[in-house]
Structure formats: structure tokens, C-alpha cells
Amino acid sequence: MNKLVIFSLLGGDLNKGFPVVTAQLWHHNQFLLVKLTGSLPAVPELSQLYHRWQLLYEAVHQHLGSNQRIKVHSQDITNISVNDFDEVCQQLQANMNAWLKFESFQNIERQLRTLLNRDDEIRIIIETDIVLVHRLPWHLWDFFKDYPQAELALSNHQYVSPQVLPKSPTGKVKILAILGNSVGIDIEQDGALLQGLTGAQTTFLIEPTRKELDEHLWDLDWDILFFAGHSTSIAHGEIGKIYINQTESLTIPQLKNALNTAISRGLKLAIFNSCDGIGLAINLADLNIPQIIIMRERVPDLIAQELLKNFLIAFAGGKPLYLAVREARERLQGLENEFPCASWLPVICQNPTTVPTTWQELSGNFGDTKFRGQVSTKGKIAIPKTKFWTVLISTFIVAVSTVGLRYLGAFEKIELQTFDQMLRLRPKEDPDPRLIIVEITEKDIQSRQETTLGHKSISDSTLATLLKKLQKYQPRVIGIDIYRDFADPPNKLQPIKLSTEISKENVLVTCKTPDSKYDPQGVKPPKEVPVERQGFADAIQDPDGIVRRQILMMPQEPSSTCTTPYSLSLQLAAGYLSYENIQPKVNENYIQFGSKVFKGLKFGRSGGYQQGVNLGGNQILVNYRNTDYQRVSLEDVLSDKVNPDLLKDKVVIIGVTANPVSDTWSTPYSTAQQDYQQIPGVFIQAQMVSQVLSAVLDKRPIFWVLPFWGDILWICGWSVVGSLIVWRVRSRSDNRGAIFVTVVILYGVCAIALLKQGLWTPFIPSAFSVVASGVVVIFIQNRREFSTTPQSLIE
Structure with missing residues (x-):
């Protein structure tokens, strides 16, 4: 079940504390389930500890000779060991969790845990305008250990829903890939990964001029904007700058008009596989772009390349964006002997008014997706849709079975209890x-x-x-x-x-x-x-x-x-x-x-x-x-x-x-x-x-019922609805949410029909047929997936 939790940290900072912290729990960005309020205390030591961690992080990578996507500035710290850095990492994690165990905030967390299941797909968004709070390693919060399908995103306090013009699907994901200034770093592998991605139409701009970049953003429709090269955050991290070639750099505000146009024409995702992207994220969020993936700190070449590869495999293979990022981020942990804290770097920035996009949504094509290239992986080809006639047959079987069970009285007791419950909804x-x-x-x-x-x-x-x-x-x-x-x-x-x-x-x-x-x-x-x-x-x-x-x-x-x-x-x-x-x-x-x-x-x-x-x-x-x-x-x-x-x-x-x-x-x-x-x-x-x-x-309603054949048509109709919803919703994680929402809508329809028109419709058999039809279609799709010959996403 898809859940969204938005934490808003209001009216403070780490030195003063946050006197008001609100948490909103949404079901699939549509239904607000609960809103909770708490607070967080001042933690000036966390700010100091983070700055120490940042200095040691750059010093360790410089000492290890990591090839960075931006040059590491000279630091005052010398003779630093990896063990010292590990100790600071542990302190930072311990202090973060101690801060989040403050009783007022713990009350929020405890209530949320009662409403969340371990298997829920959960998106956690932290809303704040404090740059340092954006930089904190929120993924170290103990909460994420208990929810394996939860992932973090950041957001500014102010946002509006982007106004997007309709466009026809092309069957291809249109990517604008900007390969900027690459002096001292290797970004060719980024280009090779994008080039080898089928199901996508990638346009490369290699060290473009400002005019070339501006024209491409203005004149063409894009689904994904990708940047690799040097970047940094200036003005205390509040402004992001990218180096598009060896002589020119641009801030996001300098691209504002072109980016606004691109967003209105369907740009859904920006990926900045470059260093120190917090300023980029803050500026892009002001333009209300739906999703951004950035690196919090300076990033070694290999880590940037591995993240991109693993993310594209998961995302183009059908995983939801948040889970694809979590998987790609967690796979970086295996490289942390050579690249400490590699899994701390990637983070999503999200406009909370939008639902995360999927690869299938971007392309409008639910067919096969795969890679070409030289890197091996264990992924599988995304499975095509189940044929429509298969859906109809499964729907017919479920509907007939449901009518048969009802005829035998299997639903009678619970139907009568539901009838009572609907009556009690009346004021x-x-x-x-x-x-x-x-x-x-x-x-x-x-x-x-x-x-x-x-x-x-x-x-x-x-x-x-x-x-x-x-x-x-x-x-x-x-x-x-x-x-x-x-x-x-x-x-x-x-x-x-x-x-x-x-x-x-x-x-x-x-x-x-x-x-x-x-x-x-x-x-x-x-x-x-x-x-x-x-x-x-x-x-x-x-x-x-x-x-x-x-x-x-x-x-x-x-x-x-x-x-x-x-x-x-x-x-x-x-x-x-x-x-x-x-x-x-x-x-x-x-x-x-x-x-x-x-x-x-x-x-x-x-x-x-x-x-x-x-x-x-x-x-x-x-x-x-x-x-x-x-x-x-x-x-x-x-x-x-x-x-x-x-x-x-x-x-x-x-x-x-x-x-x-x-x-x-x-x-x-x-x-x-x-x-x-x-x-x-x-x-x-x-x-x-x-x-x-x-x-x-x-003129008060007289209760009445459909004739026997009318009940059969009603049950069969909702069985078709359940099947078609699962058939049309390609994301496995969205199927359960779609079925849940359908049952809720069905209940509302039945309750309104009873209380306003006096018509007692068969809710329980219909809800059973919706769920059963959906489960059967999922089962058929899974059988097709497992029966398909496995092959590499990258050939």
C-alpha cells in the first residue's frame, strides 16, 4: 500500500530547535489519513558534528585519492585516518537518532507506526528551508530499518503543483543528457549507460554553450534532464551552479525561463550526477519540478557511475522511483571500504503535490525495457501486459464463483452486518x-x-x-x-x-x-x-x-x-x-x-x-x-x-x-x-x-433490492473493474493501493445508494470480486514473469 508521510520542520533551526513539527500521513497522495503535531529541541552539537564530518569526509577522500566530480579544496585537517572518520560517522548517526527520540517527536513516530505496515511502500518527505537540515543524513534514522520499502526525500516549505500541458506518448522516454565540464573526472561512462538504454531517446549535449542548452530546453519536450560534470553550491548552499563547459558556468536561476518551459511541457525528473547538489535541488524545487535526484556532497566518479547504473536498471525495470533510488543507494555500501559514506550521498527532492513518476508513465509504453552494454546484471526484462482476453476470462471465473458463493449463503451474515453499519452512518x-x-x-x-x-x-x-x-x-x-x-x-x-x-x-x-x-x-x-x-x-x-x-x-x-x-x-x-x-x-x-x-x-x-x-x-x-x-x-x-x-x-x-x-x-x-x-x-x-x-x-426512501439478475450484473461489473485496474496499473506497488481505493469507492457508492435512494446493493460480494479479480490478474502476471526466460537487462 502506497503511503506518503510529510514532516514539516517549522519556525526554527538546529541551534534554536523546531517548536512546531507537523506530520501528515497520506494514502497515495489522495486521502489525508492523519495530521500530527510535535516539536524537536535545539541540537547545536549536531550542527558542529556535521561540519566536522564534512571536513573529514573531504580529507579522507583526498587522502584515498578518490577521483571527485569537483576538486577538493585544501583543508586544515591533516593526518586523518579512516578509523577516526568512522568514529565521527557513528557519532553523527547516534546524535541524529538521539535528537529524533525527543519525546514530543516520538509521540508522532509512535502514532505513525500504528498506521503503517512493514510491507507498505512509504515515501518520507522532510520539508524545511534550512540548508543544513537538508544536508543531514536522514536515511540513518532508525525508522528506515523497520520499513524496508521506505525512502527519504527533501522538499522546501513552499511549493505549488506544476501546470503541465498535455502531450501524446511517444513510446520512448525522452532524455536530455548534458555532459558538462569534465576536466579531471570521467563522465564518459555516464554517457555510455544512457546510450545503452533502450526504450529511451537520449539527446547528448557535450560541453554545450549556454545558448545551445537554452534552445534545447525551450524548443523540445523532455521527460528526464540529466547532468554529469562539475557542480557546486554557493551562497551558503542556497544557490546551485553547474559548469556546462570549460569556460562557462550557470546557476539554476539563470536557466529559470527555459526550465519553466520544459517543466510545463512534461519534464518530470532531473538527475544531477555531480557534486554538492543541495543548492541545485533548492533552486529547482522553487521551479516546482516534480522530482530531482542529487548528491549531497562531493562524489567520486565510480560512485556516481554505479549509482546511475543501478538506478537505471531498477527504474527502467519497473520499480517505483523511490524504491529504485533506495536500492541503488544501498548497493553503494559494498564500495565503502574504498569510498567511505558512499551510500550517504544520493537523495531525492520531491514536490509533495505530485505523485512520483514511473518509467512506464514517462514512455507510455508498457513493453520490454532493457540495456545494451558491457556491464553485467541479474535483472530481468519487464513483462508485457497480460492480454485483454485473459483478463476477461479471469474476471468471468471470479464473478461466477462469487455469485455461486453468495447463492450458497457464504456472504449472508456479513452482508446483513454491513447493511446495519451503513444505516448507522446516517446522522x-x-x-x-x-x-x-x-x-x-x-x-x-x-x-x-x-x-x-x-x-x-x-x-x-x-x-x-x-x-x-x-x-x-x-x-x-x-x-x-x-x-x-x-x-x-x-x-x-x-x-x-x-x-x-x-x-x-x-x-x-x-x-x-x-x-x-x-x-x-x-x-x-x-x-x-x-x-x-x-x-x-x-x-x-x-x-x-x-x-x-x-x-x-x-x-x-x-x-x-x-x-x-x-x-x-x-x-x-x-x-x-x-x-x-x-x-x-x-x-x-x-x-x-x-x-x-x-x-x-x-x-x-x-x-x-x-x-x-x-x-x-x-x-x-x-x-x-x-x-x-x-x-x-x-x-x-x-x-x-x-x-x-x-x-x-x-x-x-x-x-x-x-x-x-x-x-x-x-x-x-x-x-x-x-x-x-x-x-x-x-x-x-x-x-x-x-x-x-x-x-x-x-417521500422518505423505501428500501428495495435489485432483481436476482441485477445483483449478478452488479457483481460482475465490479469484478471487471477490479481486473482492469490491476491490468492498467503496471506498478506492482500501486496495485494494492488501487484495489483499496476501488473498494472504498464501491463502499461509498453502495452507502449513497442505500441512504439516498433506498437501494440495497451487494457490497460484500462486489468487494470480494474486486479484490479476487485483482489478485488473480496479479497472479497471472507473476506467472508470466517467472515463466519468461530470464535474460540480462544489459547485453
Whole structure:
């Protein structure tokens, strides 16, 4: 997975410390994952130690007779030994890591480590305008030991994204190679390496005049700018100068207009295989060139040549730029007996607004890349793209396999859990103003020690009194979500009769359909209420115990104690809507209120339900409202403590919320609560009534699913996307990031479709097919690579 970490060292220097250090972690330059803040203390001894190291470095190389790309100035230090220099190197490394272990900075590092994996491809960018901080050997930070695919780059504080004109790929990487003043050094090998690189079109300017160089930068398009020869940094390292021939030298500001033009026409990478390149990097960064590779200090000829060779082999062979530089840099360590600190010299300078280029991107050609020449290597030819028909076949196999696994129910549990998780993305909603619940609480039950027949929460007489009180407030419809299958003995002291109150036209009662497994008898309704004002209150749980579906209607067996084909929630909604002159149209497969059609899930398989779930009757998914409902207690109503406006023209549902009552259920919201607890059934009924009313009156979405063949096309389509992304993305390191981003986009699409349009799409099978298709294409490409006859990159 491709990660980018940008450290910004602000408002200080090594002598004063950096009071503010920020770290930003990005995923593939696109998504900011986290931003952290810390600080670093003053370390004046590090500045002194570096200057001593620099003097000893030049003295040691002069003593060893290294051929430098710029003459070593005479130093005051004499009689220096390599052992002394090694000791200073160790001190510098120890002091660097001690500085970076400062507690405030360590807090940043610890948090980053929790978000990074060892196998991640990580680009670390140090942003600073302090030249000395640019020169420090940041690659010695212990962090890089733990992340083998991490590499360092430097950046100035200020940068903007370069404005690049579109251009057509030529199939060749266009390189402008400037071979400048070479007095006392050997740069012919640099030219030979570039000359032997196929897949590139290299133009050589050998000791050009300023006019020739300027014209080439102005008039032609270039992908890579290469320079070999003498160079230096002046003005305390803030200005870079190159020696283009034996009589002329140029600073980068003197080439500003020509370089700006070259960058706007597609120049992506500058390589300065010359000494003391920090000033060059700082000036080029001001021009917003995407990437630069320079040498921090003076560099011996052989080291410059080895770096270029190893970098070109890795980069042109398909490795990402950062990993190619790290590999080329680390291979220099084998030469450090003769050339101390050789692996300290190369460094990348990066414009953080740009993504590092690849060889394939520069050329627009994903075919073979190789070298010609006399140097041996163990590399392999880059493998051509997998053929398109192979991608299609693999996609078809993955898609069919995914559909088959889904058909067998392999994804059902996790699909339902993902459905719940998407629902919980919705912000808190306002309560439905059309509903109010009269709850019978534990306190209400305990305060009334009444004689009842059967297991009742309150007596018939209390319920009758409650109904009488409620009718005074003129609700549109009253639903009794309490079973009343047995009447209590007559109470001569209670003039209000339940039979009288429940016979009112706006009162609906409940019953329960027999269940062969849990309740073979069922619960019959009160005999005084006709079937037109009855509704069954059956709740259906999914295999994981969560209520996600609502039965609107279902046929009853002739022997059933509950004969109504309609649910209590549907009856209550219909009763309320009748006041709006909206009457239901009932069909075997759907129920319609006005323009809103409630189509049931298809029997057998529908959406995420594929195995072991009975979808008989007219069942719809519950579009839960993320809210609580207005409620008043039984005692408040009986004591006339209720505001009449709370009940007038409302749907009133009477139900029990007391703890001992077993009528409690789990919903997608209750299961996510930290203090998990089930909710009373009366709240489920309120959600179901609200769902119908909100869909009809507020145009709130009704959840629906694609037909079976639609789900298949959806899964197959995303399987194709997964395959094509991996097929088109040539960098192996980018494949995982591309697949991850695709799955994130898929999740966003599915969540928006569900929450905005009510469409429940198969996210889990589709995500599985994206990943599986990508992995299969990678596997096929790897097999082709390993089955290809190995041969040298350099012949």
C-alpha cells in the first residue's frame, strides 16, 4: 500500500530547535489519513558534528585519492585516518537518532507506526528551508530499518503543483543528457549507460554553450534532464551552479525561463550526477519540478557511475522511483571500504503535490525495457501486459464463483452486518411528529397491584380508563400493542368497560399468528373487535437475532386464532392516512398508498437474503429512523398531566416498556450501542408505522433490492473493474493501493445508494470480486514473469 508521510520542520533551526513539527500521513497522495503535531529541541552539537564530518569526509577522500566530480579544496585537517572518520560517522548517526527520540517527536513516530505496515511502500518527505537540515543524513534514522520499502526525500516549505500541458506518448522516454565540464573526472561512462538504454531517446549535449542548452530546453519536450560534470553550491548552499563547459558556468536561476518551459511541457525528473547538489535541488524545487535526484556532497566518479547504473536498471525495470533510488543507494555500501559514506550521498527532492513518476508513465509504453552494454546484471526484462482476453476470462471465473458463493449463503451474515453499519452512518434524525407512545413502565405496573386473568401488565379496567382518557385528546388512531385474549372478571366498581372503549372506530387491537416452533397456539384478539380493526404484531428476526424486516400482510391459515391478513403497523398507518384521503390499494405482491408502492422482497432470494430465511408474505426492509420517539407514561395520561397537543391528530400506540416483559428485540441501532440492550416491541411497531407514513407523506426512501439478475450484473461489473485496474496499473506497488481505493469507492457508492435512494446493493460480494479479480490478474502476471526466460537487462 502506497503511503506518503510529510514532516514539516517549522519556525526554527538546529541551534534554536523546531517548536512546531507537523506530520501528515497520506494514502497515495489522495486521502489525508492523519495530521500530527510535535516539536524537536535545539541540537547545536549536531550542527558542529556535521561540519566536522564534512571536513573529514573531504580529507579522507583526498587522502584515498578518490577521483571527485569537483576538486577538493585544501583543508586544515591533516593526518586523518579512516578509523577516526568512522568514529565521527557513528557519532553523527547516534546524535541524529538521539535528537529524533525527543519525546514530543516520538509521540508522532509512535502514532505513525500504528498506521503503517512493514510491507507498505512509504515515501518520507522532510520539508524545511534550512540548508543544513537538508544536508543531514536522514536515511540513518532508525525508522528506515523497520520499513524496508521506505525512502527519504527533501522538499522546501513552499511549493505549488506544476501546470503541465498535455502531450501524446511517444513510446520512448525522452532524455536530455548534458555532459558538462569534465576536466579531471570521467563522465564518459555516464554517457555510455544512457546510450545503452533502450526504450529511451537520449539527446547528448557535450560541453554545450549556454545558448545551445537554452534552445534545447525551450524548443523540445523532455521527460528526464540529466547532468554529469562539475557542480557546486554557493551562497551558503542556497544557490546551485553547474559548469556546462570549460569556460562557462550557470546557476539554476539563470536557466529559470527555459526550465519553466520544459517543466510545463512534461519534464518530470532531473538527475544531477555531480557534486554538492543541495543548492541545485533548492533552486529547482522553487521551479516546482516534480522530482530531482542529487548528491549531497562531493562524489567520486565510480560512485556516481554505479549509482546511475543501478538506478537505471531498477527504474527502467519497473520499480517505483523511490524504491529504485533506495536500492541503488544501498548497493553503494559494498564500495565503502574504498569510498567511505558512499551510500550517504544520493537523495531525492520531491514536490509533495505530485505523485512520483514511473518509467512506464514517462514512455507510455508498457513493453520490454532493457540495456545494451558491457556491464553485467541479474535483472530481468519487464513483462508485457497480460492480454485483454485473459483478463476477461479471469474476471468471468471470479464473478461466477462469487455469485455461486453468495447463492450458497457464504456472504449472508456479513452482508446483513454491513447493511446495519451503513444505516448507522446516517446522522441523528428528528422524531416523527405524527406518532406518540403511551408506555406502561415498571413503575406503572408496580404501583397497580391489580387482579387480572392471564399474564397481563395492566387490568382491563385500567386499559379502559386509559382509552377513555386518550379519546378526549382526539387522536386519529389508537393502537393497542398489548395482547387481550382473556377478559378480566367484571368489576362492578369500574363503570368504564373495556368492551365499550375498544369498540370505537379508531381503536385497533393486536393478535399473534400461531408459530409451530415457539407459539403453536398464537394469541387471539378481543372478541368485541371486528377483523377490520385487528392487526397481527408478529416480529421476524434474522438468524442473528436482529429485526430488519417488516411484514405488511400475509395470508392466515383457516384454523389460525389470528385471522387478519394485515399487520398492526399497516393498519395504524392506513388509519392515519385515511384522514389525508389516501386509501390503500392492495395487491398480492404489493401495497400502494398514492404514488408510493411497497413491493415485498421476492420469495426465496432477495438482496442479501440467500439461504435459510422465509420471505413469505409481503415483507419489506425496515428503514429505521435514527431517533427516539415521543412518549408519555400511563400515569401521566391517567393523571391528566399530558399536553393535549401531544396527542391530537396523532397515531397513539400503547405498549409495555417494563423490564420483566419479554417483548424486547434487537435492531441495527441497538446492537451498536456500547451498553447493548434490546428495545421494547412497541418501539419496533412505532418504527414500522413511521416508515410507511414517512415514505408516503415525506417521500422518505423505501428500501428495495435489485432483481436476482441485477445483483449478478452488479457483481460482475465490479469484478471487471477490479481486473482492469490491476491490468492498467503496471506498478506492482500501486496495485494494492488501487484495489483499496476501488473498494472504498464501491463502499461509498453502495452507502449513497442505500441512504439516498433506498437501494440495497451487494457490497460484500462486489468487494470480494474486486479484490479476487485483482489478485488473480496479479497472479497471472507473476506467472508470466517467472515463466519468461530470464535474460540480462544489459547485453
